[in-house]
Structures are given as structure tokens and as C-alpha cells.
Amino acid sequence: MQSFNQTFSATEPEQDYNFGYLDEQTKRMIRRAILKGVALPGYQVAFGGREMPMPYGWGTGGIMLSASILGQDDVFKVIDQGADDTTNAVSIRQFFAKVCHLETTTETAKASVIQTRHRIPEQPLRNDQILVFQVPIPEPLRFIEPRETETKKMHSLGEYGSMQVKLYEDIVKYGYIATSYAYPVMVHGRYLMDPSPIPKFDNPKMHQSNALMLFGAGREKRIYCIPPYTDVASLDFEDHPFSIQQWQAPCSLCGSETSFLDEVLIDDQGQRMFVCSDTDYCQGQLAKNAAEEALHG
Amino acid sequence: MEPFMVAKNINKTFVLHNQGAASLAVLQQQNLAIYAGECVVLNGSSGSGKSSLLRTLYGNYQVDQGELLIRQPAHQQSDQTESTWLDMATASPRQIIKLRQQTIGWVSQFLRVIPRLSALDIVMQPQLENGIPREQAKEKAQHLLHTLNVPEHLWQLAPATFSGGEQQRVNIARGFAVDYPLLLLDEPTASLDQHNAEQVIMLINQAKARGAAIVGIFHDTWVRDQVADRLHHMSSGTDLAVSQNQTEFQSISDRVG
Amino acid sequence: MDNLAQALPAQFNDPAEAPLLRAEGLSKLYAPGKGFEPVNLNLFPGEVLAIVGESGSGKTTLLKTLSGRLEPQQGEVIYQGNSQMPAASLYQISEAARRQLMRADFGIVHQHPMDGLRPRISAGGNIGERLMEVGARNYADIRRQALNWLTAVEIGADRIDDLPITFSGGMQQRLQIARNLVTHPKLVFMDEPTGGLDVSVQARLLDLIRNLVTELNLAVVIVTHDLAVARLLAHRIMVMKQGQVVETGLTDRVLDDPQHAYTQLLVSSVLQQ
Numbered sequence: 001m002q003s004f005n006q007t008f009s010a011t012e013p014e015q016d017y018n019f020g021y022l023d024e025q026t027k028r029m030i031r032r033a034i035l036k037g038v039a040l041p042g043y044q045v046a047f048g049g050r051e052m053p054m055p056y057g058w059g060t061g062g063i064m065l066s067a068s069i070l071g072q073d074d075v076f077k078v079i080d081q082g083a084d085d086t087t088n089a090v091s092i093r094q095f096f097a098k099v100c101h102l103e104t105t106t107e108t109a110k111a112s113v114i115q116t117r118h119r120i121p122e123q124p125l126r127n128d129q130i131l132v133f134q135v136p137i138p139e140p141l142r143f144i145e146p147r148e149t150e151t152k153k154m155h156s157l158g159e160y161g162s163m164q165v166k167l168y169e170d171i172v173k174y175g176y177i178a179t180s181y182a183y184p185v186m187v188h189g190r191y192l193m194d195p196s197p198i199p200k201f202d203n204p205k206m207h208q209s210n211a212l213m214l215f216g217a218g219r220e221k222r223i224y225c226i227p228p229y230t231d232v233a234s235l236d237f238e239d240h241p242f243s244i245q246q247w248q249a250p251c252s253l254c255g256s257e258t259s260f261l262d263e264v265l266i267d268d269q270g271q272r273m274f275v276c277s278d279t280d281y282c283q284g285q286l287a288k289n290a291a292e293e294a295l296h297g
Numbered sequence: 298m299e300p301f302m303v304a305k306n307i308n309k310t311f312v313l314h315n316q317g318a319a320s321l322a323v324l325q326q327q328n329l330a331i332y333a334g335e336c337v338v339l340n341g342s343s344g345s346g347k348s349s350l351l352r353t354l355y356g357n358y359q360v361d362q363g364e365l366l367i368r369q370p371a372h373q374q375s376d377q378t379e380s381t382w383l384d385m386a387t388a389s390p391r392q393i394i395k396l397r398q399q400t401i402g403w404v405s406q407f408l409r410v411i412p413r414l415s416a417l418d419i420v421m422q423p424q425l426e427n428g429i430p431r432e433q434a435k436e437k438a439q440h441l442l443h444t445l446n447v448p449e450h451l452w453q454l455a456p457a458t459f460s461g462g463e464q465q466r467v468n469i470a471r472g473f474a475v476d477y478p479l480l481l482l483d484e485p486t487a488s489l490d491q492h493n494a495e496q497v498i499m500l501i502n503q504a505k506a507r508g509a510a511i512v513g514i515f516h517d518t519w520v521r522d523q524v525a526d527r528l529h530h531m532s533s534g535t536d537l538a539v540s541q542n543q544t545e546f547q548s549i550s551d552r553v554g
Numbered sequence: 555m556d557n558l559a560q561a562l563p564a565q566f567n568d569p570a571e572a573p574l575l576r577a578e579g580l581s582k583l584y585a586p587g588k589g590f591e592p593v594n595l596n597l598f599p600g601e602v603l604a605i606v607g608e609s610g611s612g613k614t615t616l617l618k619t620l621s622g623r624l625e626p627q628q629g630e631v632i633y634q635g636n637s638q639m640p641a642a643s644l645y646q647i648s649e650a651a652r653r654q655l656m657r658a659d660f661g662i663v664h665q666h667p668m669d670g671l672r673p674r675i676s677a678g679g680n681i682g683e684r685l686m687e688v689g690a691r692n693y694a695d696i697r698r699q700a701l702n703w704l705t706a707v708e709i710g711a712d713r714i715d716d717l718p719i720t721f722s723g724g725m726q727q728r729l730q731i732a733r734n735l736v737t738h739p740k741l742v743f744m745d746e747p748t749g750g751l752d753v754s755v756q757a758r759l760l761d762l763i764r765n766l767v768t769e770l771n772l773a774v775v776i777v778t779h780d781l782a783v784a785r786l787l788a789h790r791i792m793v794m795k796q797g798q799v800v801e802t803g804l805t806d807r808v809l810d811d812p813q814h815a816y817t818q819l820l821v822s823s824v825l826q827q
Contacts, residue, residue, distance in 0.1 A: 144672070157650045159657075161687030165672070165679050168686070171693055172676055172715050237693040314815030315822065356804065358811045390790045390804040391598065411764065411786050412757040426768060 020067035021099040026050055030068035030223070034214060037225035042187025043155070044138050049221035059092055060218030062115045062134035066096065069130060069214075070113055075103045077111035082119040082260070082277035089117075108280050118181070120202040122259045122281040125211035127228050133196045135217040138224065140184045140194035160192045167235060177240055186233045187226055201244045201260045206232040251276045254285035299368065299380065300330040301479060301510040302354070307363035307386075309346075309353060323349040327363070329512075329529055333478065336501060336511040336524045341531030347514045348483060350531065354512060355403050355481050356393040360386035367396065367479070398426055402477035404485045408456055408468040416442065416459075417452040420470045427475055434474075441470035445496055461488045473500050480504055482513035486520050498523050572637055574599050574741055574773050575620065580629035582619050583797065590616045590797045592629065599740065600771040604778055604788035604805065606820070612797040613777040614745055620775060621743040622656050635659050635740055657687055661734030661742035665749045667726035670733070671718045677704065677729055678714040684737045703732040707762060724755035728762065735766060744776040748783055760786055781824050785809055793817045 020027060026048070033047040052060040070076060076096055080089040084106035092115060093104045105111050108121040115132040125131060141151040144162045154160065163184055170178045183200035187193045195206060196215060206213060206226055213226040226232060236242040250257045252273040259281055261274040276282035309324035323346045331337055339347040352358045353365065365385040383392060397403070402423075410419050417438055424434035442452055445466040456464045465488050472480065482501070486494040494517070501511060501524045512529075515521040521528075573596040583589040590612035597603055605613045618624035620631055622644045633655065634641040644652055656662075664670040671680050681700040682690075690696050701711055707728035709721075718726055727747060734742060747763070748756040764787055767774055778784055784791050784805060791808045793801040793816065801814040812818045 144675075153649075157653055159653065159687065161689065162683050164686040164691070165675055165683045168679050168682055168693065168696065169675060172678065236691075238691050239693050311811070312813075313818065315819050352810070357806055359803075359807055359813065390807075391601070393804055393807075394789050409785075411761045413754075413761050422768075 017099045019072070019100055020070055021053075021095075022050060022064065022067045026064075027068040030064055033223045034065070034068070034225060037214070037223050038212070038227045040191070041227055041230050042185075042191030042193040042224060044222040044224045047221055047223050049218055052218070054091075054095075056219040057136065059088060059115070059117055059134040061216030061221075061223075062117070062132050062218075063092060063095070063216075064218060065132045065214050065216040065223065066092075066113060066115050067099075069132075070096065070100055070102060072100070072102060074112045075105050075110055076100075077105050077108065077114045077280075078116070079114065079119060079121065079278070079280075080117045081262075082121075082281075083279045085279065106280050108278075118197050118199075119260070119277060120198055120205045122256075122276070122278045123284070124205075125209060127210040129211040131209075131211050131213045133198075133213065133215040135194070135196040135215045135222070136219070137182075138194055138215070138217040138220050138222040140182075140192050155191060158190065160186070163192055163235060164237070167237065167240070171237075171240055177236065177242070180245065183242075184235050186235065188230050189233075191224075192235075193224060193226075193232075199245060199260055200234065200242075203232070203234045203242070204244065208232075247274055249274060251282060251285075254282045254289065256282070256285050259285075298332060301333050301368050302329075302331045303364070303366045303382075304329040304350075304354065305364040305366070307350070307353060307365065308361045309349060309358055310361055324353065327531075331479070331510045331512055333508045333510050334505055335526040336505055336513060338521050338525040338528050339512065339514050339531055340521075340528040345531040347531055351481050351483055351512060351514060354385075355401060356385050356388070356396070367400065398423075399475075400478055402472050402475060402480040404469050404472035404480070404482045406465075406483050406487060408464045410456070412457055413455050415453045416447060416456050416467045419456065419467055420474050423471060423475045429475075437474055438470065441473055442467070444500070445470050446493055462490065462493065465489060466493060469497055469500070473504065476504075476507060476509070478509055480509055480511045480513075482511065482515075484514050484516055487516055494520055571598060572634060573597060574634065575775075576630075576632040576634075577620060578630050578632070580616075580619060580626050580631060582615055582624060582626045584615075587796045588612070590619075590794065590799075593799055595792065595802075597741070597773050597775065599773050600767065601790065602767055602774040602776060602788045604776050604784035604791045605794060606778060606781060606784050606791060607794035608779060608820075610796075611794040613779075613794055616794070617743055617745055617775060617777045621660060621662055622652050623662075633659070633741075657684075658737065659740045661731075661737075661739040663727075663730055663734055663742060663744040663747050665746040667723065667730040668718070670730045671726065673719050674717065676715045677709065677718055677721070680718060680729060681733045681736050684733055688737055699736055703736050704729075706735075706766075707732040708758070722755075724751050724759065727751060727755075727759060731759075731762070731766075735770070735772075738770065739772070741773045741775075744774060746778055747776065748778070748780065756783075763787060781809060781821065793820065 018024065030047055033045045037043060037045045049064060052063055054060060076093065078089040078093045080086040083089060096102065097104050108114065108123045112128065113130050113132065114121065117134045120131065139151055141154055141163060143166055145151050145154065167177050167179065179200065181199045182194055182197045183203055185193050185195055185203060185206065195203060208229050208231065209226065210228055212228055215224045234242040247261050251259060251261055253275050256276055259276045259278060262277040263272055263274055265272050304327055307324050307327040311321040311323060313319045327350055339350060341347055349358060353360060363386060366382040367385055369381045369383050385393065420438035420441060421434040424437065425431065447463060447466050451459060451463065456467050469485050486497050489497065498520060504511060515524065575597040577593055577595045580593045581591050583591065593616060605616060607613050615624065619626045625645050631644040632641050633644060642655060662670065678697060678700040681703050682696040685696050685699060701714060704711060704714055709725055709728055718729055721729060748759055751759065760783065766772060776787060788805045790803065791805040792799055793808065795816045801808055801812065801817045808817060809821055812821050
């Protein structure tokens with residue numbers, strides 16, 4: 001009888017690394033943590049994070065999640081601040097291309113697994129897609145309570161009133177809720193969750209999302225999840241309701257009025273332009289515009 | 298007529314545990330009955346236990362032996378028409394506190410209050426504790442301070458800086474701010490000039506007129522003569538005065554029983 | 555003629571005067587003489603109870619156990635907010651229920667104000683947090699209440715957005731009290747609240763506490779080693795020595811006519827004012 005390893009090497013003779021870099025036992029452990037996280041939406045599940053061939057802060061949490069859920073048929077996309085072409089996104093995409101030999105893409109619609117840092121794609125996700133977030137600090141209560149024992153207790157007893165204090169302090173200082181990213185949310189009416197440093201513009205996209213959303217914090221070794229079609233509510237006050245960012249002008253490139261815009265300095269005189277942060281979406285809009293022009297022009 | 302308060306065979310001894318368990322008998326077989334509308338003046342030489350007896354009547358000293366009965370207003374729920382009696386010697390702290398709030402007023406020799414409180418607040422406080430509305434309490438406090446010649450510019454100040462006489466008059470005003478059925482006065486006129494002492498005499502006579510029972514210690518004989526309905530003689534040891542009291546008391550005591 | 559008083563019930567039987575807090579056979583000993591040995595007590599609405607004794611006598615341990623923060627080895631702490639509410643044995647109900655009860659009905663004033671305040675949150679936020687904890691979600695309303703309480707504890711309204719670390723010790727202590735009282739607790743536990751303060755500031759604070767007790771019908775358990783504080787604030791006093799309650803009763807009676815040797819020593823050691 002052939003041993004497991006022999007079987008394995010027989011099927012993939014040229015593979016230098018195990019599929020997805022992590023060993024099978026680790027992937028299984030992480031998938032179990034994901035299942036637990038899915039069963040308890042918004043709850044932070046501890047898992048045994050592994051050393052990855054890159055430093056913490058480069059997305060190790062997201063990478064471990066991706067590595068555990070990717071299969072040979074998956075199409076993988078990585079975005080960083082909405083862009084497919086930044087160092088972080090390119091490195092991670094190449095990493096998986098190397099250790100998994102799988103297809104990668106920059107098109108949101110084509111991807112089955114999207115790993116992201118700081119954004120949710122503009123294009124609505126489908127229920128056959130999974131969004132993997134890289135999380136620097138998973139604990140939303142850390143701001144108000146430095147003790148881990150205490151935050152655990154607050155979660156278990158659902159004591160989240162003090163989280164409002166953060167928003168209260170915002171209004172005191174700025175006259176409105178100035179928290180613009182990592183804006184705390186209540187998941188399924190039970191657990192308070194840090195949605196990772198996505199802009200609050202993206203918060204409404206988590207509510208009743210078609211896609212499964214997984215959050216991985218590599219340094220703090222925590223996984224939490226939002227299953228598809230789950231209620232996700234942003235905290236606010238009755239007289240200061242939650243609202244998302246708005247811009248004076250549309251995207252300078254594609255003219256979109258509904259996407260999240262980045263401010264880009266374009267010369268030394270302080271000239272600036274506002275462009276879509278989601279590069280794939282922007283290109284899609286441009287192509288659409290061109291097609292329409294061709295049709296009507 | 299039933300007395301308002303009856304002290305029966307009161308004994309009080311201080312045991313000083315840290316001084317070789319020395320024991321000081323300050324009250325021995327004290328008997329006293331006090332009626333509504335009268336002023337009983339405790340009379341005796343220094344060290345005869347006047348102050349100790351007064352403090353005992355206020356519940357300040359723990360009675361070792363004897364009974365200290367005070368008449369209670371008829372209980373609202375019960376259809377009892379006869380008065381009931383509470384023995385202060387065995388009453389719970391809460392019962393004593395309630396008595397002090399509603400029934401027994403006290404004017405000590407010295408003013409002892411939270412340092413920063415204004416004179417007006419001090420006089421208003423016992424009224425507020427009885428649920429009297431602030432405005433009404435203030436009016437009465439002002440009236441009393443006025444009667445006792447505490448200058449108006451001092452009312453908003455804390456008495457710590459006042460003269461001894463001024464402090465004492467604030468103290469007296471506080472004692473008279475609520476119409477207690479029983480008033481205990483420990484040398485209230487000691488540091489007052491004649492004019493102010495006369496005002497205090499007037500307040501005492503007014504309180505008697507409304508039916509208050511008063512027990513006091515008065516050093517000045519001329520004050521004592523003007524307020525006292527009778528004297529309660531005190532001395533350490535059994536002398537004639539005590540036995541006189543005893544016979545007098547026995548007849549009262551029988552009537553109460 | 556004998557025992558007229560026996561006609562009366564031992565306690566007032568007014569149902570409105572049921573004890574708010576009861577401790578029955580309560581004990582917690584870390585080691586012999588460390589902690590406290592069986593304590594029984596009743597505390598009623600509007601009543602101030604002082605626990606006095608020297609350092610290490612078990613006062614603070616007792617306070618923690620009474621206030622739901624330290625499980626006793628024996629005995630029960632029973633809280634009944636009002637006659638409609640069922641009585642709750644603090645250490646037999648779930649932790650969630652206990653914390654809920656403590657948030658809604660208890661206040662805890664620590665000796666060091668910064669132990670009970672959030673240093674990086676504005677004064678208004680520190681007061682408002684308690685309201686938000688019990689569900690307040692209207693900013694304007696939270697702020698209005700915070701402002702009212704700042705004024706009530708004599709902190710200038712213009713300091714509402716300042717951090718407590720910029721306040722003096724006395725102001726911090728008053729802020730801590732405001733934070734505790736904004737949710738209208740029925741029972742407040744104070745551990746040496748005037749401990750670290752200047753004498754002049756102490757007086758203001760005592761005055762404030764006493765007014766609040768009268769106006770809000772608060773019950774207070776105050777731990778102090780300062781007999782003058784106990785005399786001015788407390789209706790009743792409990793004297794502790796090496797984990798044992800040696801004497802208890804009416805404050806002025808215990809202080810003016812102490813029965814136990816230790817209380818006599820304690821009282822006679824105080825400098826006369």
C-alpha cells in the first residue's frame with residue numbers, strides 16, 4: 001500500500017510546496033475555525049496561526065484563510081485599497097500562483113475567492129464568491145478596554161454600550177461621527193465586530209451580503225465570519241444616524257458617482273483629482289462608457 | 298395625663314477597657330417622666346450626670362439597665378387608640394434615627410457640621426430630611442436666624458468662621474427648625490449675651506405653648522427660672538433629692554402602667 | 555407596667571422599608587485574620603453605613619463582596635431593589651444578571667478616581683458611558699444629562715469636553731461620583747472617597763455626598779478610616795478589626811459611647827478637632 005505522501009507526490013509530481021503552502025492539518029484546523037466562525041457570526045475564533053514566509057502586517061491572516069479554502073478550481077483575486085496592482089496585492093497573487101498553480105484574475109466577476117485589504121469591491125458579490133479580509137486588530141473594544149479578559153467578558157455578556165463612547169467622543173471633537181474606517185458593526189444583533197479598516201462607505205455592503213465574508217488576523221490569531229444573508233448594522237445615535245462618505249464630483253476617469261473615490265495629488269501645485277479606488281470597477285466603467293459611445297456615437 | 302417620655306431605673310457605667318477596665322458609674326437609678334408642654338431642667342453640680350442623662354435621652358449613650366420609653370404616635374394601620382411605647386434602650390439604630398428625625402430635637406453645646414455648609418443650609422437641613430419643601434424650609438430658617446439675630450450677611454457663609462455665640466445661635470435655630478414634640482437642650486444659652494438668651498427663652502416658651510416637652514440644662518439661674526416648670530435634681534449617690542424623685546416617680550409610673 | 559415596648563414590633567413593619575441589601579453569614583478569608591469573618595447586615599434605602607477600622611482589617615474586602623465584585627466563601631448577599639422585584643442572591647444569579655444589576659442599580663466609587671474613570675475619554679463621555687451602557691442612544695439627551703451632572707457635582711460646564719487627567723484630584727473624584735449617579739443607582743459603594751484629597755476639598759465632597767443621599771434617597775456603604783467622615787455622613791457604623799466586626803450601631807453612639815476595647819482605642823486615638 002502506498003503511503004499518503006507517495007500518493008500525493010504521485011498526483012502532483014512537480015509541486016515543491018504543499019498545495020496552498022500550509023500543510024493539510026493546519027488547513028483543516030483553520031477550516032474548522034471558519035466553520036465555528038460561520039456558526040457564530042461576528043464571534044472571534046482563536047486559531048493556531050502559523051509562521052508565513054512574510055511579516056505580520058502584510059496580510060498573513062488573510063493569506064492563511066485563503067490558503068485553507070482555495071481549491072484547484074478556484075479563481076483568485078487580490079486587492080489592496082481596491083487596487084489589483086499594488087505591491088501587496090501583486091505579491092500575494094504571485095505567492096498563490098506559485099504555491100497553488102491556480103488561475104488568478106483582476107476581474108471581480110471572474111474571481112471565486114477575493115482576498116482584500118481595506119476595501120469591498122464595488123461590484124455586488126454573488127453567493128458563489130468568498131471575500132477574505134486581512135485584519136490588523138480584530139478587537140473592536142480594544143479602544144475602550146485594554147484587558148483581553150474584560151473584552152471577552154463584554155462580548156460574552158453583550159455589553160457593548162461603552163462602544164458608543166467612541167462615537168460620542170467623535171461628535172464632541174468634530175461635531176459628527178468622524179470615524180471613517182474600521183467603523184464598528186453589530187453582526188446578527190449579537191456580536192460587535194471590527195470590519196477591518198475598510199471605509200465606512202463599504203459597511204452597507206456587508207449587510208445581507210450574498211457572499212461569505214471571512215476575516216483573518218494573523219498577528220492576533222483570530223478568525224471571524226459573516227455568513228451570507230446576515231444582518232450587519234453600523235452603530236450610531238438616534239440624532240446622529242450612520243451615513244457614508246460622499247464626494248462633490250464623480251470619478252475623474254470613469255465618471256462614476258456611486259463608487260468610493262481616492263484623492264490623488266497630480267502636481268507640485270497641489271492639483272488633485274478624485275478617482276475610483278476599485279481599479280477593476282473603474283476600468284469596467286470606462287469600457288462600458290466606450291461601448292456606449294461607440295453605440296450612440 | 299400620660300407622660301411623653303419615661304425613664305425608669307436608668308443606669309449607665311463607662312468601662313474603660315484600655316485604662317485597666319476602670320469603671321465610671323455616671324447614672325444610677327435615674328427616674329424621670331416628661332410631659333407635653335412642660336420644661337424640665339436637669340439640676341445638679343458639675344459631674345452629677347446632667348449631660349450624660351440628656352445624652353442618654355437622645356440615644357447617644359447606650360443604657361446599661363433600665364427602660365427609656367417614648368410615646369409613639371398611634372400606628373396608622375392599626376385601630377389602636379391607645380398610644381404605644383418604644384423602649385429607646387433596646388431600639389434598633391433605625392428606630393432611633395427615625396425618632397431623631399421626627400420626634401426628638403437636640404441642641405448641643407457646640408455646632409458639629411460638615412465644614413463648608415452655609416448657616417442657612419444647616420438650619421434648613423433637618424426640615425429637608427423631613428420632606429418639607431425647600432422654599433418653606435428656607436422661609437422658616439430665615440425667620441429663625443432673624444429671630445436669633447444672626448446677621449443676614451452671614452447666612453450664606455459657613456459658620457466655622459463665626460464667633461462662638463453666632464455659631465451657637467445657628468445651632469439653636471437648627472434645633473428649633475422642626476416642631477419636634479421633644480426638645481433636648483444642652484446649655485443652649487451658655488455663650489449668649491442677655492438679649493440673645495432672651496430670644497432663646499422666647500423660643501422655648503413658644504415650643505412649650507405648642508405642646509412640646511423640653512428637657513434642658515441651663516447654667517444661668519435667671520434663664521432657668523424663666524423656663525423651668527420643674528427641676529430634676531441630680532447628684533451622684535443617694536440623697537434626699539433622689540428619694541424625693543423616687544416617690545414622685547412611683548405614682549407616675551403606676552399611672553403609665 | 556413592665557416591658558411596654560414589647561407591644562411594638564422589633565422593626566418597623568412598613569413594606570416600603572424592606573432592606574435593600576442583606577448580608578447573611580458572609581465571609582471571605584484569604585488567610586486567618588485576612589479578609590473578614592461572618593458578617594450579617596441590613597441596609598435600607600436612604601441609609602449610610604460606614605465601615606471603619608485600620609488598614610488590613612478587611613473593610614475593603616467586605617465592600618468588594620457586598621458590591622458583587624468578590625465571591626464570598628460562605629454566606630449570601632441578597633439585593634432587593636424594591637418590593638415588586640424578586641430578591642436576588644448576588645452570587646447565585648448568573649454573571650450576566652449580576653453585571654446587569656450592578657450596572658443598573660449599583661454605583662462604585664473607588665478611592666483613586668482614575669480607577670473608576672477612563673483617562674482618554676472626555677468628562678462628558680465618562681458620565682455618558684454609563685447611560686450608553688444601559689441603552690441610551692440619543693446624543694443630545696446623553697450630553698444634556700452629562701451636563702446636568704457636571705453642574706450637580708460643581709464642575710464647570712465648560713470642562714465637559716476636557717479629559718479627566720487634566721482635572722485636580724477633587725474634581726476627578728466628583729466626576730467619578732457623577733459618572734456613578736447618572737443612572738440613578740439605588741446603592742452606592744464608596745472606598746475611602748475622601749482619602750487622597752485636601753481637607754478643604756474633602757468638606758465639599760462630604761457635603762455633596764450628603765445632599766445626594768438626602769435628595770435621591772440613596773443607600774451608601776462607605777469604607778473609611780476617618781472617624782470624622784463617618785460621623786458626618788453615616789447613620790450607622792461598623793467597626794472592624796482583623797476581619798471581625800467588633801462593634802456596630804448608631805454612629806454617634808458607637809463613637810461617643812464605644813463598648814469594645816478596640817473601638818475605645820480607635821476613638822481615643824483621634825486628635826480632637
